[in-house]
Amino acid sequence: MVNPMEKPLFELDKDEFKQEIVHHLRTTLGTSEKKASKQAWWMATCATINQMLFERLTSTQQTHLQKDTRAVHYFSAEFLMGRLTANNLHNLGLYKTCEEALKDLNLELADLCEQEPDMALGNGGLGRLAACFIDSLATLGYPALGYGLHYEHGLFRQEIRDGRQVERPDSWREYGNPWEICRPESVQEIPLYGYVETVFGEDCQVRKVWHPGRIIKGVPWDIPIVGFGAQTVNILRLWESRASNFFDWDVFNHGGYVDSQKEKAEAETISKVLYPNDETEAGKELRLVQQYFFCACSLKDIMRRYKRTHTDFKEFAAQIAVQLNDTHPTIAIPELMRELIDEEGLEWTEAWNICKQVFSYTNHTLLPEALETWPVYLFERVLPRHLEIIYEINAYFLKNEVDAKWPANNEIKRKLSIIDESNPRRVRMANLCVITSHKVNGVAEIHSKLVKEDLFPEFNQLWPDKFCNVTNGVTPRRWLLSCNQELADLFTETVGTEWPLNLDALRELAKYADDPVFQKKFMDIKLHNKEKLVKVIKAETGIDVSADAIFDIQIKRLHEYKRQQLNLLHILVLYRRLLLNPEYDIHPRVFIFGSKAAPGYRVAKDIIYAINKVGERINDDPRIKGKLKVVFMPNYRVSLAEKLIPAADVSEQISTAGYEASGTGNMKLAMNGAITIGTLDGANIEIAEEVGEDNCVIFGLTVEEVKELKARGYSPWDYYYANAEIKSALDWLDTDYFTPGRPGELQSIKKSLLDYGDTYLTLADFASYDEAHQRINSLYRDKARWAKMAIINAASVGKFNSDRSIQDYVRQIWHLDKCDIS
Numbered sequence: 001m002v003n004p005m006e007k008p009l010f011e012l013d014k015d016e017f018k019q020e021i022v023h024h025l026r027t028t029l030g031t032s033e034k035k036a037s038k039q040a041w042w043m044a045t046c047a048t049i050n051q052m053l054f055e056r057l058t059s060t061q062q063t064h065l066q067k068d069t070r071a072v073h074y075f076s077a078e079f080l081m082g083r084l085t086a087n088n089l090h091n092l093g094l095y096k097t098c099e100e101a102l103k104d105l106n107l108e109l110a111d112l113c114e115q116e117p118d119m120a121l122g123n124g125g126l127g128r129l130a131a132c133f134i135d136s137l138a139t140l141g142y143p144a145l146g147y148g149l150h151y152e153h154g155l156f157r158q159e160i161r162d163g164r165q166v167e168r169p170d171s172w173r174e175y176g177n178p179w180e181i182c183r184p185e186s187v188q189e190i191p192l193y194g195y196v197e198t199v200f201g202e203d204c205q206v207r208k209v210w211h212p213g214r215i216i217k218g219v220p221w222d223i224p225i226v227g228f229g230a231q232t233v234n235i236l237r238l239w240e241s242r243a244s245n246f247f248d249w250d251v252f253n254h255g256g257y258v259d260s261q262k263e264k265a266e267a268e269t270i271s272k273v274l275y276p277n278d279e280t281e282a283g284k285e286l287r288l289v290q291q292y293f294f295c296a297c298s299l300k301d302i303m304r305r306y307k308r309t310h311t312d313f314k315e316f317a318a319q320i321a322v323q324l325n326d327t328h329p330t331i332a333i334p335e336l337m338r339e340l341i342d343e344e345g346l347e348w349t350e351a352w353n354i355c356k357q358v359f360s361y362t363n364h365t366l367l368p369e370a371l372e373t374w375p376v377y378l379f380e381r382v383l384p385r386h387l388e389i390i391y392e393i394n395a396y397f398l399k400n401e402v403d404a405k406w407p408a409n410n411e412i413k414r415k416l417s418i419i420d421e422s423n424p425r426r427v428r429m430a431n432l433c434v435i436t437s438h439k440v441n442g443v444a445e446i447h448s449k450l451v452k453e454d455l456f457p458e459f460n461q462l463w464p465d466k467f468c469n470v471t472n473g474v475t476p477r478r479w480l481l482s483c484n485q486e487l488a489d490l491f492t493e494t495v496g497t498e499w500p501l502n503l504d505a506l507r508e509l510a511k512y513a514d515d516p517v518f519q520k521k522f523m524d525i526k527l528h529n530k531e532k533l534v535k536v537i538k539a540e541t542g543i544d545v546s547a548d549a550i551f552d553i554q555i556k557r558l559h560e561y562k563r564q565q566l567n568l569l570h571i572l573v574l575y576r577r578l579l580l581n582p583e584y585d586i587h588p589r590v591f592i593f594g595s596k597a598a599p600g601y602r603v604a605k606d607i608i609y610a611i612n613k614v615g616e617r618i619n620d621d622p623r624i625k626g627k628l629k630v631v632f633m634p635n636y637r638v639s640l641a642e643k644l645i646p647a648a649d650v651s652e653q654i655s656t657a658g659y660e661a662s663g664t665g666n667m668k669l670a671m672n673g674a675i676t677i678g679t680l681d682g683a684n685i686e687i688a689e690e691v692g693e694d695n696c697v698i699f700g701l702t703v704e705e706v707k708e709l710k711a712r713g714y715s716p717w718d719y720y721y722a723n724a725e726i727k728s729a730l731d732w733l734d735t736d737y738f739t740p741g742r743p744g745e746l747q748s749i750k751k752s753l754l755d756y757g758d759t760y761l762t763l764a765d766f767a768s769y770d771e772a773h774q775r776i777n778s779l780y781r782d783k784a785r786w787a788k789m790a791i792i793n794a795a796s797v798g799k800f801n802s803d804r805s806i807q808d809y810v811r812q813i814w815h816l817d818k819c820d821i822s
């Protein structure tokens, strides 16, 4: 069916598109129609798409320069872009044209899209949020640049061998990537290490001179980011590290060729690989160097662009906004101070006033292990001048702000200081962010409240206007239009063509929530998506599942606070009930997991193993007659999420209240008509508000109740002894039932839930979770009721469009104007 909202924006029709693809196949790919592989056809298609992308890219960049627009610069260590082919085609309004052109060539667009490796330059929520935000910025026509690292290897590929996670390197650009453009004309040189000299100048001024021990070259790669409607094409600029002195002929002449190779290898290491830790601080020197490298490159790039139209720094803060995506790019603050003072000759106060206006900071977590701190000794060695600047910012802050508000209060000073004075002394990056930034935001209402009240209460007393909320969002272009085209077509037929831009337009769907004809159309699409997923599951895992079962999906990083172990415990209890009573009445259920564990996170890896081993036993147990299946999908990533989410009936959002800052998978799943089973945590609270408590299944302790229980003194043993099913399920893990001949292999799950105190209150929430699943079961059996709920979910999530998040940032923090592109 031709999607009526696609008025081709470019005059290219199907036949011309076809001609261009064939042309590129021959002249760009150097092959022919007869010999071309799918990979070559895909590349030729991308080359055709790029013709239009580049045209808009050039006109956008020229217009921004001419109009000298204010822009936001989104600094992020991660951009989890996934695949770009289908997304770019949809945003250009050329998807159907391209699909038909390829059909004429006996090729399937969807099939070619599968050739594209994911651009997995991120771990999870934080990186994917950055990707959704740059899509929205371009769609809304705001001048913006994304700045990050050009990792040669993105997040590891996960293989499952005998139930365990094995990490394999990801090589997304092994055979070249059609979306990136190298920009050698914008290379930067970045200093590192060395020492600081204090000099007395001829002008009788004392100055600091940093004599770096090493210079690294930063090479920018640009990824064009096309907005929906293809008016604006912004840039994602990713920095690759290289050795700057490879052709140091002196070294060559002294027979130092091999040494120079070592220097080269060391320099290239900086952007070699993404750290695979989500929400845990690594504390490694290379990680600090990565952060500094991309921030320094980006700031130099910003200053170079600024200087094209300005001769001094008076307008800098009016032109430049820098958003720090978590604390990872915090080093940009002392780096801008250094550039302005040491390199540009500004006074301290001038530079500080600029920094305060330029920077703002997004906090994404309250977890203490995720709040970055760096040992002072490391800083001193890697970035000696930056440490001096941080000391000076700190001294100024403690004297003029803290002492003025709380005179002679050393306890508060100790708490708010940028330097943690314990042994070894450490630099607290979050404190530096809060002290500098003019705005600090959390990512969901509840989270922003906790940022103010629990994480930074004194800072909030000092500067109450600094703290604000911007609830996260996701782009409906990727997470509905592109990943669930049948549902997108149904929505377009029903409410018209504007919903990808104005997701609130889907409210109209609620009118049809009780209409049996619409319900059937909606649920037939869900069924079809499930049937497609059944094939993927079979191909990836060998497991047979039925599309008639409830597809219950938990997809997110593996972390104890996200409580995959609660889901597993419930599966064990269900399994046991079915063994005890073969007539136990439940609708067949498929529990699907997708998740990567940080390679060093033992318990997380043990949970993956346990899910797989329990799954193996359940999946081929004939006694339960296929009523239960457990599927662990290997290598969870953006492109797999695009297949899982449209097929989900139930969305598992079961974190301990107070721990998930927002969540964004929760939004994607609700948007595609899945029913949330969730705690009152993060954005779940706002989703429940929007869809109504009748259309989601809420369970468990609230943030307040979690705090009270912890204050009273929580003991998981109370629940273990009080609930016979919990006890049996946990004791089961001590046996060899799931790991024949190898008893005790799953013990660590039980240990973490009992011996180690069950930090995340899994057992406390179990009874409530179990009851919630019984509600899910009965709701599903009422087909009309379920369809209505699913429709209302899709109709009610307009708030979670990332366009709305961006508008919130613009109004509260960035104060940008939209820019029309001629």
Ligand code: Z15
Pocket: 123, 124, 125, 126, 127, 129, 278, 279, 280, 326, 364, 365, 370, 443, 472, 660, 661, 662, 663, 664, 682
């Ligand atoms: C990350 O993915 C998130 C927070 C972090 O501090 C780090 Cl280091 C990585 C996630 C949050 O866990 C999640 O709740 C939130 O939705 C997401 O960031 C985007 O804000």
